[in-house]
Amino acid sequence: MLQSIIFLLLLVAAFGLFAWQVRKVRANILVGRDRDMSGNAAERFKKTLLVAFGQQKMFKRLTPALLHLIVYVGFLVINVEVLEIVVDGLFGTHRFLSFLGPVYDVLMATNEILGALVILAVIAFWWRRNSSAPVRRFTGVELRAWPKLDANIILYVEVILMAALFTMNTADLKLHQLASKDLPGTFPISSLLTGLFPDSVSALEILERVGWWAHIVGILVFLNYLPSSKHFHIIITFPNVWFSRLVPQGQFSNVESITHEVKAMMDPSYVVPPAPTAPDGSALAPTSFGAKDVEDLPWTSLLNAYSCTECGRCTSVCPANLTGKLLSPRKIIMDTRDRMEEKYESPLIFRPNVYGAEAKHEPITDLANATLLRGKVTPEELWACTTCNACVESCPVNINPLESIIEMRRFLVLEESAAPNALNVMFSNIENNGAPWAFSPSDRFNWADDLFATDKQAATVVA
Amino acid sequence: MSPNTPEATKKQINVPVMADLAARNESPEILFWVGCAGAFDDRYKRVTRAFVRILEHVGTKYAVLGLEESCTGDPAKRAGNEFLFQMQAMTNITTLNGYGIKKIVTACPHCFNTIKNEYPALGGDYEVIHHSTYLQQLINDGKVGVTGGESFKGRRITFHDSCYLGRSNNIYEAPRDVLAALDADLVEMKRSRANGLCCGAGGAQMWKEAEPGKKEINIERTEEALATLAGKAEALANLGGVETETSTPDAHDLQGSIIAVSCPFCMTMMSDGVKNKEQESKVQVFDLAELIASAEGINA
Numbered sequence: 046m047l048q049s050i051i052f053l054l055l056l057v058a059a060f061g062l063f064a065w066q067v068r069k070v071r072a073n074i075l076v077g078r079d080r081d082m083s084g085n086a087a088e089r090f091k092k093t094l095l096v097a098f099g100q101q102k103m104f105k106r107l108t109p110a111l112l113h114l115i116v117y118v119g120f121l122v123i124n125v126e127v128l129e130i131v132v133d134g135l136f137g138t139h140r141f142l143s144f145l146g147p148v149y150d151v152l153m154a155t156n157e158i159l160g161a162l163v164i165l166a167v168i169a170f171w172w173r174r175n176s177s178a179p180v181r182r183f184t185g186v187e188l189r190a191w192p193k194l195d196a197n198i199i200l201y202v203e204v205i206l207m208a209a210l211f212t213m214n215t216a217d218l219k220l221h222q223l224a225s226k227d228l229p230g231t232f233p234i235s236s237l238l239t240g241l242f243p244d245s246v247s248a249l250e251i252l253e254r255v256g257w258w259a260h261i262v263g264i265l266v267f268l269n270y271l272p273s274s275k276h277f278h279i280i281i282t283f284p285n286v287w288f289s290r291l292v293p294q295g296q297f298s299n300v301e302s303i304t305h306e307v308k309a310m311m312d313p314s315y316v317v318p319p320a321p322t323a324p325d326g327s328a329l330a331p332t333s334f335g336a337k338d339v340e341d342l343p344w345t346s347l348l349n350a351y352s353c354t355e356c357g358r359c360t361s362v363c364p365a366n367l368t369g370k371l372l373s374p375r376k377i378i379m380d381t382r383d384r385m386e387e388k389y390e391s392p393l394i395f396r397p398n399v400y401g402a403e404a405k406h407e408p409i410t411d412l413a414n415a416t417l418l419r420g421k422v423t424p425e426e427l428w429a430c431t432t433c434n435a436c437v438e439s440c441p442v443n444i445n446p447l448e449s450i451i452e453m454r455r456f457l458v459l460e461e462s463a464a465p466n467a468l469n470v471m472f473s474n475i476e477n478n479g480a481p482w483a484f485s486p487s488d489r490f491n492w493a494d495d496l497f498a499t500d501k502q503a504a505t506v507v508a
Numbered sequence: 509m510s511p512n513t514p515e516a517t518k519k520q521i522n523v524p525v526m527a528d529l530a531a532r533n534e535s536p537e538i539l540f541w542v543g544c545a546g547a548f549d550d551r552y553k554r555v556t557r558a559f560v561r562i563l564e565h566v567g568t569k570y571a572v573l574g575l576e577e578s579c580t581g582d583p584a585k586r587a588g589n590e591f592l593f594q595m596q597a598m599t600n601i602t603t604l605n606g607y608g609i610k611k612i613v614t615a616c617p618h619c620f621n622t623i624k625n626e627y628p629a630l631g632g633d634y635e636v637i638h639h640s641t642y643l644q645q646l647i648n649d650g651k652v653g654v655t656g657g658e659s660f661k662g663r664r665i666t667f668h669d670s671c672y673l674g675r676s677n678n679i680y681e682a683p684r685d686v687l688a689a690l691d692a693d694l695v696e697m698k699r700s701r702a703n704g705l706c707c708g709a710g711g712a713q714m715w716k717e718a719e720p721g722k723k724e725i726n727i728e729r730t731e732e733a734l735a736t737l738a739g740k741a742e743a744l745a746n747l748g749g750v751e752t753e754t755s756t757p758d759a760h761d762l763q764g765s766i767i768a769v770s771c772p773f774c775m776t777m778m779s780d781g782v783k784n785k786e787q788e789s790k791v792q793v794f795d796l797a798e799l800i801a802s803a804e805g806i807n808a
Contacts, residue, residue, distance in 0.1 A: 295676025369722030432711030454588030479578035
């Protein structure tokens with residue numbers, strides 16, 4: 046009874062704390078600019094099914110895809126057992142789902158095999174990150190300090206959770222064996238481990254409880270760790286993929302306020318629609334062109350930032366990054382999340398990246414006023430982008446780093462006139478000659494001079 | 509690559525200009541959008557001319573805007589100058605709508621992407637086709653037989669995907685189908701299709717120096733193309749950013765190999781890369797239209 050009450054309180058506290066944290070995440074995302082992502086439910090549903098549930102884009106790289114699949118399926122299936130643990134904990138039952146009979150046998154056996162595979166996958170993951178020659182995408186200026194530790198904490202927690210599960214099952218199994226009773230369920234891994242456990246009933250009872258509590262408390266703690274971690278992707282990937290851009294990747298967003306200005310310039314009779322007003326009818330401050338800070342980005346870009354698993358596929362295929370330039374699309378996404386949490390709501394654990402000379406950053410003295418642009422993302426990074434969409438294509442959860450890059454370029458060009466000189470020359474060529482090069486517009490049709498072709502019909506006649 | 513053609517079989521092409529057609533109250537089946545590179549860049553002018561020869565050869569009723577064409581605004585938009593982009597876009601849309609243009613074909617993926625995807629929001633709705641798709645249709649319809657000219661049989665060709673055709677607009681097969689008609693020995697680079705590596709010129713990089721780094725992107729890409737054509741396994745084994753593993757290639761002589769492109773900027777970057785690697789006597793860079801015009805034997 047006491048256990049049930051403690052358990053109930055723990056459950057309520059854990060979910061309460063989680064809900065409080067999710068509200069903060071939601072508030073952060075909503076500081077972004079409006080973007081209408083409604084409609085196309087059927088297409089969005091299909092994308093969510095394929096990309097989020099089906100992990101379609103993960104399978105471009107087979108080895109990590111299979112390892113990740115094990116952990117993902119393990120997470121989904123083992124959650125059925127967590128459901129049982131919650132019911133047992135609340136009502137003082139023991140293995141409440143055992144009434145399922147043979148189904149329970151299959152479920153427990155699947156859990157155990159998946160649990161063992163998860164441990165193996167996690168070891169492989171750990172090796173890929175921490176060996177003397179790690180996978181290239183697990184390196185980089187943005188993947189040190191907290192992000193690096195965070196990645197390892199996730200792996201350690203996953204092993205601890207699996208170990209707790211096996212401790213619970215093995216102790217339970219051995220208790221039943223000692224009492225010559227049958228434990229419902231089939232336990233292919235735990236039955237191999239019973240020999241390692243003590244023969245004392247009281248010790249086994251303690252081990253069983255320790256395993257049980259460690260597993261469920263571990264999960265509840267982990268749940269509340271998620272909003273501080275890249276592991277939040279296990280939840281937010283689904284809304285993120287749902288709100289994917291559905292237009293061709295080459296289509297950049299249109300800036301409507303500029304459309305009104307240009308139309309008014311070209312046609313003096315054009316009536317510019319009134320600027321939007323605040324709910325109380327007062328005029329809103331005019332918004333800047335492009336993005337200087339997180340609130341200038343569309344909310345979808347902020348949702349993107351919370352969905353990032355820091356896997357670095359974007360950076361690993363980026364032509365600029367591959368050839369040694371400063372640009373790393375992953376860094377821009379991680380910087381966006383750091384900046385959001387620095388300026389607005391922060392999670393329980395918040396250790397934003399601070400860059401120095403290695404990322405060509407001036408030392409930042411005033412963190413609060415250091416905007417996303419320049420405070421975290423340097424113009425040198427932004428100008429290295431070829432807008433090739435490789436990062437967008439490679440992201441397993443449909444994050445679009447390119448959109449943030451273009452928004453910040455717009456701010457540099459339109460608000461600060463801070464384009465590289467060569468681009469300013471290109472702009473004035475377009476303005477003056479209608480071409481990005483310094484050619485005379487009157488020469489535009491010269492290519493058609495003295496143009497001849499073989500007349501194949503005539504040639505046949507001659508032959 | 510033009511054979512000596514007897515004068516009797518050579519005909520001069522007078523490229524029809526939209527203003528003249530409109531004056532005669534005629535409308536073309538397609539408007540050929542030449543693009544700035546196609547009009548001004550000496551190398552890409554040859555592509556424009558090859559494509560016009562094909563249009564004449566198949567008897568399509570086409571026209572160009574001539575002096576009325578202006579930059580689509582693509583480089584301005586990618587560089588963040590939305591204001592200049594929209595000025596260009598609306599000027600062009602006014603011209604195109606004034607002539608009642610419905611269907612546009614262009615040999616530039618950047619023009620293609622901009623007109624197809626970004627002009628509709630500004631009042632320009634057209635059916636826009638990239639010349640790779642158009643050439644594929646001509647071949648499929650039997651209008652171009654790909655015979656009677658230079659033979660590409662057995663020559664090694666690798667196709668470099670343009671970002672603004674491929675990832676931007678999901679056109680991967682049309683250029684490959686066009687090349688397949690040449691009966692050549694097509695080889696794929698490890699980074700191809702959706703995983704294709706940019707030539708380095710997109711996003712307005714064409715007009716500026718690259719940021720500081722270890723290497724130029726076009727050199728990285730050219731090295732991959734040359735290693736693919738030559739079948740150098742060890743050079744290909746160390747490429748970064750490869751998403752899918754492919755089989756080990758056999759070694760080949762580079763002589764006569766071709767890097768095929770479908771974009772003026774890729775053309776510049778890959779040609780420069782080949783020159784940088786001092787392989788221009790062995791490896792040539794051609795656009796799809798040039799290869800087809802040449803195979804069809806209509807260059808004069």
